[in-house]
Amino acid sequence: MSIVVKKWNELAEVKAELAARDWFFATSGNLSIKVTDDPLTFLVTASGKDKRKQTDEDFLLVDAAGKPAEDTHLKPSAETLLHAEIYGRTNAGCVLHVHTVDNNLISELYAQNGEAVFSGQEIIKAFGIWEENAAVRIPIIDNYADIPTLAREFANYVHGDAGAVLIQNHGITVWGRTAFEAKKHLEAWEFLFRWQVKRLLLQRTGLPVG
């Protein structure tokens, strides 16, 4: 099996799992997986598709600049530049971007702080952090309609082979060394967002939620 087919299948599996979670509203979301390092190429979702569907045209191979690396009528994701920034700056192997109601609410609620901080949650261990009372923080950036501008702002927060950024009232972009790690981190962030949104609502009812 060629490396492209192997990586295609790996990304298709992650895509199906995120689709089963209903994280691809209204064609939103984009995913990618690195295929080669030198030269850098990665498979990215084709733009504007319903990512819940599985087809032979789900992904296309692009280069370090996010341009198609082979002849195709498919258009790479509109947000391919953000993926390219991650692969260009880190050893990440997979990038996942989803829009959810909870990640949008958290991005709006904490926008003025420039980040959202979570602590006191067992699921923080999914990030490989084992200390008691550890805190995790996710930066929140403005959502620029101009993608090169968004990618430049986004790049300021791309440090390390695993990480995540919230784009205000848009969505989350998570990356990891492997597809497994990226998906695990994405699920942990979404758990924390949902937990926090529900906690805030329950606190308003006067129930004893910390």
Ligand SMILES: CSC[C@@H](O)[C@@H](O)C(=O)COP(=O)(O)O
């Ligand atoms: C309808 S979602 C809005 C899109 O501009 C974008 O944010 C998105 O996530 C999906 O765009 P795509 O070009 O299909 O990767």
Ligand SMILES: [Zn+2]
């Ligand atoms: Zn998006």
